[in-house]
Amino acid sequence: MRERSPSASRTQNLETPRAAGVAGIVFAVLLAAAIVLARIGLPEGAGGSTVRLDAGQRDEVNTAVELIPFAGIAFLWFMGAVRAHTGAAEDRFVATVFLGSGLVFVASLFAAAAAAGTVLAAHQPQDFGRHFGYELLTTYGMRMAAVFVFATSTIGRRLGTFPRGLSLAGVVAGLVLLVVGSSVPWSELVFPAWALLISVYMLWADRRAP
Template sequence: MTQGDPGTSPGQSLSTPRAAGLAGIVFAALLAAAIVLARLALPEGGGAAEIAVTSGQRDAVTTAVELVPFAGIAFLWFMGALRSHAGEREDRFVATVFLGSGLVFVACLFGAAAAAGTVLDADQPQEFGRHFSYTLLTTYAMRMAAVFVFATSTIGRKLGIFPKPLAMTGYLAGLVLLVVGSSVPWSELLFPAWAALVSSYILRSGRIRTRGA
């Protein structure tokens, strides 16, 4: 949204990009940290089911599980700030896909964190929790993330909020998450990387508008 858009106050046009950018960067940092900790503590495949969880791994999983709720909160704030940044010109169909995929992603993310937390209980079958957590994260959450990336890139391209290279990068990232996300280890880090890239662009464009004002 540009500064001259009707129905937008100067304060809103300058503060909303900053809110979207900061929330996106916080989300990207928290989710990336949680994924790395979970991946290192609970390796998938290669006989991982037979690996006993050590105290250090439990600490890493505990930290990852505790980071996820804050990542989800930051992501919801990121979604709201992006919608406010787009304004009333957004396409209702794409906006519905944007909102729905984002909410389902957060639900899957929380479910994956809850499943990963089962390895902290010695009385629970750790293999099931580990497998369920990875399946929910890589198969379902990341595919919803891919749809969210597609919808956000489409909105940004149609409204001129994103430059064409950034929109194309989003489409490519979404395609990777959608097609190979569940079969390539660590590919889920592509989503927080994309969020950080979008947030950095929004912050930079917001500073440019601030100087112009």
């Protein structure tokens, strides 16, 4: 009988539904916290007149910017674990959309964080970073998040890993992000809420599995 090496065992542990669930929960919590802090620290994010930040608001923006890289790392881990779990059964077209939209979302998220961080520099006009950061996040990032939600829900439904209700919830979340994500403040929280729902379900399903 051939024994598995410790490195192979560790790699397989990172590809389990439990790993995907944990990574998804970490991502959801970090992204939601960053969005809330950014919304509070940068009031009237998508519009309004020039806003001068006090010390408390600067701390909130700085914390949000610091959280984003860790949220992005957790999201990439979540993507990798989900994709590894689907294995050879995945549809190449849907898998490509899944991977591409996820990577573009992370890129938009990092760029939005960098733009928002410019408000902390005294020599930079605060309006530029505020408007540009929100534009990247709500217009581009959330639309890529919507595509990612659609692709993940499709993969889960086709493979039978997601129940019908969870797949329908993904469609609704994707439509909200796609249609109103750039015009309704706080609607971007739909994405981490969906990721949390998916992750909790994956952990629950993994515990029930024999």
